[in-house]
Every structure is written in structure tokens, then in C-alpha cells.
Amino acid sequence: MSRHLILGGARSGKSRFAEQLAIDSGLPVTVVATAEALDEEMAARIARHRCDRPGHWRTIEAPRQLADVLRATCSEGSCVVVDCLTLWLANTLTDGEAAPTLSAIEERPAARIEQDALFALLPSLPGEIILVANEVGMGLVPESPLGRLFRDEAGRLNQRVAALCERVSFVAAGLPLHLK
Numbered sequence: 555m556s557r558h559l560i561l562g563g564a565r566s567g568k569s570r571f572a573e574q575l576a577i578d579s580g581l582p583v584t585v586v587a588t589a590e591a592l593d594e595e596m597a598a599r600i601a602r603h604r605c606d607r608p609g610h611w612r613t614i615e616a617p618r619q620l621a622d623v624l625r626a627t628c629s630e631g632s633c634v635v636v637d638c639l640t641l642w643l644a645n646t647l648t649d650g651e652a653a654p655t656l657s658a659i660e661e662r663p664a665a666r667i668e669q670d671a672l673f674a675l676l677p678s679l680p681g682e683i684i685l686v687a688n689e690v691g692m693g694l695v696p697e698s699p700l701g702r703l704f705r706d707e708a709g710r711l712n713q714r715v716a717a718l719c720e721r722v723s724f725v726a727a728g729l730p731l732h733l734k
Contacts, residue, residue, distance in 0.1 A: 555630070555679070555680050555681060555682075556682055556683070556720050556721065557676060557679070557683045557685065557718065557719040557720055557721070558575065558682075558683070558684045558685070558719060558720070558721040558722070558723065559685045559687065559712070559715050559716050559719040559721070559722045559723070560572050560575075560684065560685065560686050560687070560722075560723050560724075560725060560730075561687055561688070561689045561712060561716075561722070561723070561724045561725070562688070562689060562724060562725035562726060563688065563689055563690075563692070563693075563726065564688065566725045566726050566727065566728070567725050567726075567727065567728030567729070568686050568688075568725040569603065569606075569637055569638075569686055570606070570728065571723070571725050571728075571730050572635050572637060572684045572686050573606065573607060573635065575684055576611075576633045576635050576682075576684060577608070579633045579682050581631060581632050581633040581681070581682060582612075582631070582632050582633070583608075583611045583612070583632075583633045583634075583635065584611065584612040584613070584614060584627055584632065584633070584634050584635070585607060585611055585612070585613045585614070585634075585635045585637060586613075586614050586616050586620070586623055586624070586627065586634060586635065586636045586637070587600070587603070587613055587614070587615050587616070587637060588615075588616060588617050588620070588636070588637065588638055588639070588641040588642035588645065589603075589617070589638075589641050590617045590641075590645065603637070614627060616642075617641070617642065617645040618642070618645050618646055618668065619668065620636070620642050620668065620671075620672055621668065621671035621672045621674075621675045622671075624636070624672075624675060624676075624679055624683070625675060625679075628679040628680055628681045628683060629680055629681050630680045630681055631681065632681045632682070633681060633682040633683075633684065634681060634682070634683050634684070635684045635685075635686070636683070636684070636685045636686065637686040638686040638687055638688065639685055639686065639687035639711060639712075639715065640687050640688040640690065640708055640711075643665075643669075643704075643707060643708055643711050644704065646664060646665040646668045646669070647665045647704065647707065649664065649665075665707075669711065669714075672715075673714055673715075673718065676715070676718045676719075677718055685715060685719070687708070687711070687712050687715065688708065689712065689724065690704075690705050690708045690709070691705055691708070691709045716733075716734065719734070720734070721734055722734040
């Protein structure tokens with residue numbers, strides 16, 4: 555049983571690194587995909603990710619209720635890749651709204667409930683678990699209060715998950731740096 559968090563920026567190679575770790579595990583692999591194809595560009599991204607993965611891997615789409623999906627999916631002798639926690643966070647914060655207001659997000663307890671469920675479950679999950687997340691706090695300060703809230707929430711999520719994982723890697727330019 556082990557948990558590995560992989561952080562990196564956009565197009566840093568973090569998903570490719572996660573996929574290689576899953577292949578190297580030699581275990582049956584399930585990918586828990588959190589993205590939703592709400593527009594053509596995102597649909598194309600999702601299609602690219604699907605094409606990059608081995609065809610025999612199982613994929614479960616789970617934009618929300620991640621803890622429930624992991625509880626039902628993780629088992630000894632298997633590898634589960636969650637790609638990605640940052641999209642899952644955005645899904646829980648916005649609850650499907652295209653343009654939520656800052657106050658609507660701040661008042662949404664479902665996001666905290668989902669995060670707390672993940673934090674409580676993660677240490678006890680069996681099997682190999684690889685979690686992918688974006689590091690969004692290294693760039694410019696977002697212009698809007700909503701953008702700053704999301705950046706802060708993503709940073710807090712990454713810190714909490716990193717504390718619960720045995721291994722943490724940061725990927726830049728396709729190269730992993732092992733932090734823990």
C-alpha cells in the first residue's frame with residue numbers, strides 16, 4: 555500500500571510520469587478521471603489523455619464524490635491513478651456552475667465535506683494510489699478574488715494530500731524531482 559502525489563504545472567509531464575509509474579507497478583490499473591467535457595477544447599484534452607493511456611486500463615469518470623469512488627475502486631494488488639485533484643477541486647467548488655460567484659463558493663459546504671472525506675479515507679486505502687495535481691501557486695497572483703480563492707484552495711489541498719502520501723514528486727519539463 556502506498557500513496558504518491560505528483561505535482562506540476564500545465565503540460566509539465568505529470569500525467570505522463572504518473573502513467574509510467576502505473577505501468578512500472580505491473581499491477582492492473584484504473585484511472586479515475588475528474589475532468590468534465592464542458593466545451594470542445596476540454597473534450598479534446600480528455601480525448602488526448604485517453605489516447606495516451608494503454609487501452610486495457612479501466613477508466614472511471616468521477617468529477618465529484620472522489621472518496622466514494624476510491625473506496626469502491628482501490629484494492630490490494632491494484633494501481634489507481636487519480637488525474638487530477640485540481641479539476642476535482644474546481645468541480646466541487648463550482649458544483650457545475652459555469653460562472654459561480656465568490657460568495658457562492660465560500661458558502662458551499664459540499665466542497666469541504668468532499669475534501670474531508672478524501673483526507674479521512676486516503677490513509678487507509680489499499681493498493682497503489684497515484685494522485686496528480688496542478689501546482690498553481692508559483693505563477694502570477696490571479697487578478698480576481700475568485701481566482702485567488704481557487705489558488706489558495708488548491709494550495710491547501712496539495713499540502714493536506716502531500717502530508718498523507720508516502721511519496722511526493724514535482725514534475726517540470728517532464729523531469730520528476732522527488733520531494734518526499
